[in-house]
Amino acid sequence: MATRKYEQSLRAEAAEQTRRRILDAVDARLRAAPAEPVNLDTIAREARVARPTIYAVFGSRAGLFTALAHDLLARGGFDRVRTSALHPDPIQGMRDGFTAVTDFYATHRDVLRSLFSMAALDAEAVGGAIATLEEGRAAGMVDLAGRLHDAGFLRPDVTPDAAVDTLWLLTSFDSFDLLHAGRGLAATEVARRLIDITEHTLDGRDRIQPRTGLDPQ
Amino acid sequence: MATRKYEQSLRAEAAEQTRRRILDAVDARLRAAPAEPVNLDTIAREARVARPTIYAVFGSRAGLFTALAHDLLARGGFDRVRTSALHPDPIQGMRDGFTAVTDFYATHRDVLRSLFSMAALDAEAVGGAIATLEEGRAAGMVDLAGRLHDAGFLRPDVTPDAAVDTLWLLTSFDSFDLLHAGRGLAATEVARRLIDITEHTLDGRDRIQPRTGLDPQ
DNA sequence: ACATTCGATGACGGACTGTATTCCAGAAGA
DNA sequence: TCTTCTGGAATACAGTCCGTCATCGAATGT
Numbered sequence: 001m002a003t004r005k006y007e008q009s010l011r012a013e014a015a016e017q018t019r020r021r022i023l024d025a026v027d028a029r030l031r032a033a034p035a036e037p038v039n040l041d042t043i044a045r046e047a048r049v050a051r052p053t054i055y056a057v058f059g060s061r062a063g064l065f066t067a068l069a070h071d072l073l074a075r076g077g078f079d080r081v082r083t084s085a086l087h088p089d090p091i092q093g094m095r096d097g098f099t100a101v102t103d104f105y106a107t108h109r110d111v112l113r114s115l116f117s118m119a120a121l122d123a124e125a126v127g128g129a130i131a132t133l134e135e136g137r138a139a140g141m142v143d144l145a146g147r148l149h150d151a152g153f154l155r156p157d158v159t160p161d162a163a164v165d166t167l168w169l170l171t172s173f174d175s176f177d178l179l180h181a182g183r184g185l186a187a188t189e190v191a192r193r194l195i196d197i198t199e200h201t202l203d204g205r206d207r208i209q210p211r212t213g214l215d216p217q
Numbered sequence: 218m219a220t221r222k223y224e225q226s227l228r229a230e231a232a233e234q235t236r237r238r239i240l241d242a243v244d245a246r247l248r249a250a251p252a253e254p255v256n257l258d259t260i261a262r263e264a265r266v267a268r269p270t271i272y273a274v275f276g277s278r279a280g281l282f283t284a285l286a287h288d289l290l291a292r293g294g295f296d297r298v299r300t301s302a303l304h305p306d307p308i309q310g311m312r313d314g315f316t317a318v319t320d321f322y323a324t325h326r327d328v329l330r331s332l333f334s335m336a337a338l339d340a341e342a343v344g345g346a347i348a349t350l351e352e353g354r355a356a357g358m359v360d361l362a363g364r365l366h367d368a369g370f371l372r373p374d375v376t377p378d379a380a381v382d383t384l385w386l387l388t389s390f391d392s393f394d395l396l397h398a399g400r401g402l403a404a405t406e407v408a409r410r411l412i413d414i415t416e417h418t419l420d421g422r423d424r425i426q427p428r429t430g431l432d433p434q
Numbered sequence: 435a436c437a438t439t440c441g442a443t444g445a446c447g448g449a450c451t452g453t454a455t456t457c458c459a460g461a462a463g464a
Numbered sequence: 465t466c467t468t469c470t471g472g473a474a475t476a477c478a479g480t481c482c483g484t485c486a487t488c489g490a491a492t493g494t
Contacts, residue, residue, distance in 0.1 A: 035340040174391035
């Protein structure tokens with residue numbers, strides 16, 4: 001059978017648009033009802049698409065959520081987290097990284113809450129997207145801890161490895177969410193607190209009083 | 218219609234045993250496969266019971282998990298957490314509370330991981346059991362922060378309210394799990410780290426070097 | 435023995451997932 | 465224009481799991 005050449009054009013663009021509509025529908029649905037189970041029927045209706053189309057585009061339910069996670073990283077402003085954390089001055093990188101990642105978490109809170117919980121409950125449910133994200137974060141914290149160590153930031157009794165543990169805990173989505181959703185703190189306030197805890201725990205440069213005065217009262 | 222009196226006897230005891238068998242089956246299942254979805258068919262088979270029996274006993278799927286959560290609190294050693302935290306000396310209470318709650322989390326890690334994730338994903342899924350547990354923890358942290366404040370433990374620039382935020386974060390199951398499952402730390406080590414972070418962040422009693430008193434530099 | 439109660443179950447309906455098949459409209463090529 | 469190709473709709477169906485109902489049978493009381 002003769003195969004014609006088909007250039008990317010209107011059709012491919014239309015396909016891309018339906019793909020977007022579906023992803024946006026999932027996003028909207030999760031934001032509208034973060035604590036309710038999602039079914040593809042609802043998503044399909046909201047995206048003005050037939051349910052089998054979701055399978056045609058994403059392959060499976062898991063594929064849909066995997067794509068959503070990748071979409072978040074690609075278009076949700078995650079690059080800013082990476083560039084912030086890689087600042088030549090590790091202390092600046094630490095602070096900016098905390099602020100950037102907290103912003104990122106806050107912007108996509110509901111979607112991330114669902115994706116993380118789904119991954120915990122069923123490893124297959126979101127493919128490896130969350131695992132990959134977290135591996136990246138782990139590697140980043142190893143790097144950051146090493147640079148903080150080299151810069152003489154760490155207290156002498158804190159090994160780089162122990163610093164990784166602390167950074168790993170405090171840059172997690174769960175830590176953000178415990179303070180944000182759990183305690184009602186605004187995103188910027190959460191970042192401030194997490195930086196504060198990190199510095200009090202790790203900072204060994206001689207100082208008796210904390211670096212920044214959190215307003216007393 | 219005349220109502221006869223029915224004494225607790227063989228029947229009630231047998232009923233209690235099936236109830237236990239079902240709860241044990243859920244527990245065993247979650248431990249055996251923490252990252253796989255649970256279906257009641259499997260539970261029923263493992264408990265050597267027909268699936269409708271689960272509904273007869275617990276009313277619903279949500280009721281089953283609610284009962285599991287309550288069972289954990291009633292028989293899983295949670296009372297030790299309460300008594301530890303209520304130690305007259307708030308500093309001792311803080312340390313013992315951390316240790317006790319970490320032990321509790323570690324003992325029931327897989328079950329708690331599932332229950333918390335289920336609750337996040339579907340508020341109805343576990344009834345209010347998790348919410349109740351967390352409200353209790355919140356109240357406990359408010360109490361503890363107040364007592365730490367009164368005992369002069371808190372740094373002057375740390376309000377009791379800010380201390381609650383810190384304690385809330387660091388006594389959470391998620392914080393435990395990030396260090397335990399995420400970083401591979403043993404339960405006792407996790408407790409040590411969390412106490413360490415807490416004290417460095419909140420402790421205002423005059424000291425320049427960390428409490429463990431390793432030689433400075 | 436006989437009636438009553440209640441734990442337990444088999445059978446059924448319904449919701450949701452995933453897949454296969456068919457069809458159509460419109461874009462891409464000749 | 466006319467043919468070919470393709471994205472998506474529509475439909476149908478199997479499989480899985482949830483939840484309910486009518487019913488059975490063993491334990492309990494009289």
